Amino acid sequence: GESVGLHLPTLSVQEGDNSIINCAYSNSASDYFIWYKQESGKGPQFIIDIRSNMDKRQGQRVTVLLNKTVKHLSLQIAATQPGDSAVYFCAENSETGGFKTIFGAGTRLFVKA
Amino acid sequence: GAVVSQHPSWVICKSGTSVKIECRSLDFQATTMFWYRQFPKQSLMLMATSNEGSKATYEQGVEKDKFLINHASLTLSTLTVTSAHPEDSSFYICSATVLGPKNEKLFFGSGTQLSVL
Numbered sequence: 001g002e003s004v005g006l007h008l009p010t011l012s013v014q015e016g017d018n019s020i021i022n023c024a025y026s027n028s029a030s031d032y033f034i035w036y037k038q039e040s041g042k043g044p045q046f047i048i049d050i051r052s053n054m055d056k057r058q059g060q061r062v063t064v065l066l067n068k069t070v071k072h073l074s075l076q077i078a079a080t081q082p083g084d085s086a087v088y089f090c091a092e093n094s095e096t097g098g099f100k101t102i103f104g105a106g107t108r109l110f111v112k113a
Numbered sequence: 114g115a116v117v118s119q120h121p122s123w124v125i126c127k128s129g130t131s132v133k134i135e136c137r138s139l140d141f142q143a144t145t146m147f148w149y150r151q152f153p154k155q156s157l158m159l160m161a162t163s164n165e166g167s168k169a170t171y172e173q174g175v176e177k178d179k180f181l182i183n184h185a186s187l188t189l190s191t192l193t194v195t196s197a198h199p200e201d202s203s204f205y206i207c208s209a210t211v212l213g214p215k216n217e218k219l220f221f222g223s224g225t226q227l228s229v230l
Contacts (some may be wrong), residue, residue, distance in 0.1 A: 008154045032217050043119070043206050043221030044157070089156060098170065099216040100147065101208075103157040 008087065012110040019077040019111075023090030023104045028071060030092035034101070035064060035075045038087045047075070047088075077109075085111045116140055117209050119222025126197055127230055134192045134225045136207030142187035142207035145216055148180075151204040151224075163190040197229045 013019045025033065031052040036044035050057045050064045050073075057064050063076040073090045090104040116139040126132050136146055139186050144165045149157040162170040163180055169182035179201075181193040190209075194201055208219040 008156075011217070032215070035216075036221075041204075041224065041226070043117075043208070043224045046218065049218070093215065093217050095215075098162065100159060100162055101216070101219055102159060103149075106156050 006107055008106050010108045010110065012112060013080050013084060015080060015111055015113050017076075017080055019080045019084070019109060021075045021088050021107045021109065023073040023075075023107075025071050025073060025090065025092045025104060026102070027094050027096055028068075029096050030094040032093040033064070033066060033073055034091045034093070035062075035073075036089045036091060036103075037084075038089060038106075040086075044089060069079055073104075078112050080109075080113055082104075082111045085109055115220045117207065117220045117222040119207050119225055121225060122223060123167055123226040123228070125228045125230065128198050129196055130145050131195045132227060134190045134194075134205055134207070136190045136192070136209070137224050138188045138209045138220075141209075141211055143190075143211075144187060146184060146209045147216075147219065148182065148190075148191040148192050149206045149208070151206060153204075157206060160192075163230045165190075173190055181218075194227065197227070202227055218229055 034049045035047040037043045048059045061078045065074045087108045090105045091101045093101045118137045120135045146163040147159045151157045160175045163182045163184040165184045171177045184190040206224040208221045210216040
């Protein structure tokens with residue numbers, strides 16, 4: 001199977017601070033990108049998505065930034081809360097190989113109260 | 114809406130036995146479902162694409178004879194791990210797509226933790 005990276009870096013932030021989680025994607029042909037949140041023992045949960053014709057998209061307390069030049073995605077979480085503690089994955093979707101979603105390495109976010 | 118149910122949540126089996134995992138789309142029809150596996154502290158790795166009424170498409174390195182996928186209806190895909198061994202112990206997650214032919218927005222099941230003794 002495909003996967004972008006096998007390491008799981010950790011980010012620790014204080015409750016109320018803003019969090020920034022970064023991701024490098026692999027396929028320059030990818031045109032749709034998604035951030036997922038995964039809590040322990042559960043399946044991934046959709047957070048926010050962005051298409052390749054955009055460089056920024058905002059949701060509730062979350063913002064995704066896309067830099068296609070360097071194939072980089074970031075997820076910004078405003079006023080981080082303890083309930084935000086989880087593993088966050090970026091994922092990319094492209095026509096390559098038939099429209100499938102490939103996950104990035106993931107980042108574990110710890111929110112300290 | 115867009116609920117994906119996966120069963121069982123966890124299973125323990127003896128080495129050499131086969132285990133079947135079910136993935137159901139409860140309130141929508143899914144012509145395409147995806148199966149992922151996840152080892153501890155690692156990312157999700159795509160195993161195969163399950164297409165209703167046709168053979169699954171497996172990713173490179175995934176043994177199709179070991180991981181049998183059946184997608185007989187628009188709401189059910191099954192993954193059977195045949196002759197399971199301890200190295201098959203993993204978290205298996207299915208997903209289904211709701212919108213359009215690009216399989217973009219995925220909804221995930223809650224996963225199945227398989228432990229092979």
